[in-house]
Amino acid sequence: MWSYRQPTQIVFGLGVREALPEHVAALGSSPVIVTDRVLATLPVIDEITGTLGDDVPIFSDIDPNPTVGSVDALTDLIRDIGIDVVVAVGGGSSLDCAKAASSVAVQGGPVRRYHSGGATLDMRHLPLIAMPTTAGTGSEVTPISVLGDPEKDFKAPLVHDSFFPAIALVDPELTVSMPRSVTASTGLDALAHAIEGYWSKNHQPICDSFALQAVELVFQHLPKALEDSSDMAAREGMSLAALLGGLAFQAPSNAAVHACSFPLSNDYHLAHGAACAMTLDHFIRFNGAAMGERGPALAEAAGCADMTELADAVAALKAASGLPTTLSEIGVSEGDLSALVEASFHPLMQNNPRSVTPADLETMYREML
Numbered sequence: 403m404w405s406y407r408q409p410t411q412i413v414f415g416l417g418v419r420e421a422l423p424e425h426v427a428a429l430g431s432s433p434v435i436v437t438d439r440v441l442a443t444l445p446v447i448d449e450i451t452g453t454l455g456d457d458v459p460i461f462s463d464i465d466p467n468p469t470v471g472s473v474d475a476l477t478d479l480i481r482d483i484g485i486d487v488v489v490a491v492g493g494g495s496s497l498d499c500a501k502a503a504s505s506v507a508v509q510g511g512p513v514r515r516y517h518s519g520g521a522t523l524d525m526r527h528l529p530l531i532a533m534p535t536t537a538g539t540g541s542e543v544t545p546i547s548v549l550g551d552p553e554k555d556f557k558a559p560l561v562h563d564s565f566f567p568a569i570a571l572v573d574p575e576l577t578v579s580m581p582r583s584v585t586a587s588t589g590l591d592a593l594a595h596a597i598e599g600y601w602s603k604n605h606q607p608i609c610d611s612f613a614l615q616a617v618e619l620v621f622q623h624l625p626k627a628l629e630d631s632s633d634m635a636a637r638e639g640m641s642l643a644a645l646l647g648g649l650a651f652q653a654p655s656n657a658a659v660h661a662c663s664f665p666l667s668n669d670y671h672l673a674h675g676a677a678c679a680m681t682l683d684h685f686i687r688f689n690g691a692a693m694g695e696r697g698p699a700l701a702e703a704a705g706c707a708d709m710t711e712l713a714d715a716v717a718a719l720k721a722a723s724g725l726p727t728t729l730s731e732i733g734v735s736e737g738d739l740s741a742l743v744e745a746s747f748h749p750l751m752q753n754n755p756r757s758v759t760p761a762d763l764e765t766m767y768r769e770m771l
């Protein structure tokens with residue numbers, strides 16, 4: 403038994419950002435642009451804002467890992483000005499903050515009520531247009547908002563169907579300004595979404611198709627995007643890979659690689675994609691025997707014969723991308739391993755195709771030192 407639902411309209415292609423004014427006009431009359439502090443200083447935001455009119459408010463008070471405080475500040479702005487359509491331009495941080503604020507602004511805040519307070523959201527929300535400027539998170543097609551709460555030392559995804567963007571406006575030209583390190587980490591995040599959606603215990607045939615195509619696209623295009631940041635065919639391929647990766651894991655959910663990524667990013671300050679890349683090839687080796695015929699099918703999408711070859715190919719891609727490949731590089735020492743193992747057992751670990759014990763994970767982490 404499986405079900406599949408995707409309410410977001412997807413508009414994809416080079417230059418589709420130029421149609422933003424028409425999409426906004428169809429959804430409301432008082433838009434806000436939501437972006438991050440760095441992007442807000444770049445010409446691309448001026449260009450996008452300019453198409454909507456000079457008096458369109460811009461909200462950019464968003465940290466690289468968005469916080470409940472950012473959501474509440476955006477919620478206040480939406481209510482104070484009477485915003486009726488939200489346009490999020492950026493990476494996962496801007497999109498995740500905008501998703502939560504678009505619902506909380508209508509339903510009443512603060513967002514902490516829903517994030518850690520146990521209150522339940524309903525379907526009321528403002529329409530959101532999501533315009534990714536990275537190629538990796540897939541946030542433009544998921545109902546997931548990952549938020550931190552520094553005062554409670556708590557970071558967790560808030561997930562609700564009201565968070566699906568109305569429109570994902572995916573223009574690969576917006577990803578050209580990404581620095582190489584962001585291209586690398588977000589590209590590996592897209593690969594991790596495809597692989598984890600495929601091997602999740604909740605895998606299903608529609609998402610399998612997205613996953614296999616996304617894996618093929620990452621191996622075809624990520625090396626070229628890293629080599630030449632202005633290679634538009636590679637950028638287009640990676641934007642599509644990220645979109646399909648998001649669709650691939652959205653219903654089945656991620657598994658062990660994402661479970662382990664949380665302490666690696668929270669405690670050792672790795673970018674999310676780099677944290678996923680850290681264990682990805684190791685879990686491909688670990689899960690291979692548990693995947694039966696599905697293993698070679700996944701490997702084949704990357705041009706590999708089996709899961710062992712796929713693990714080698716992912717390890718090589720990670721190293722060539724310049725991402726960290728050992729735990730010692732990011733400051734983990736042998737004495738930290740037991741705490742790292744304990745912090746890695748997020749509920750997503752339950753979706754892994756092969757059960758993972760603390761001893762298994764400690765062995766894996768020790769090999770990665």
Ligand SMILES: [Fe+2]
Pocket residue numbers: 539591594595660674678
């Ligand atoms: Fe991810």
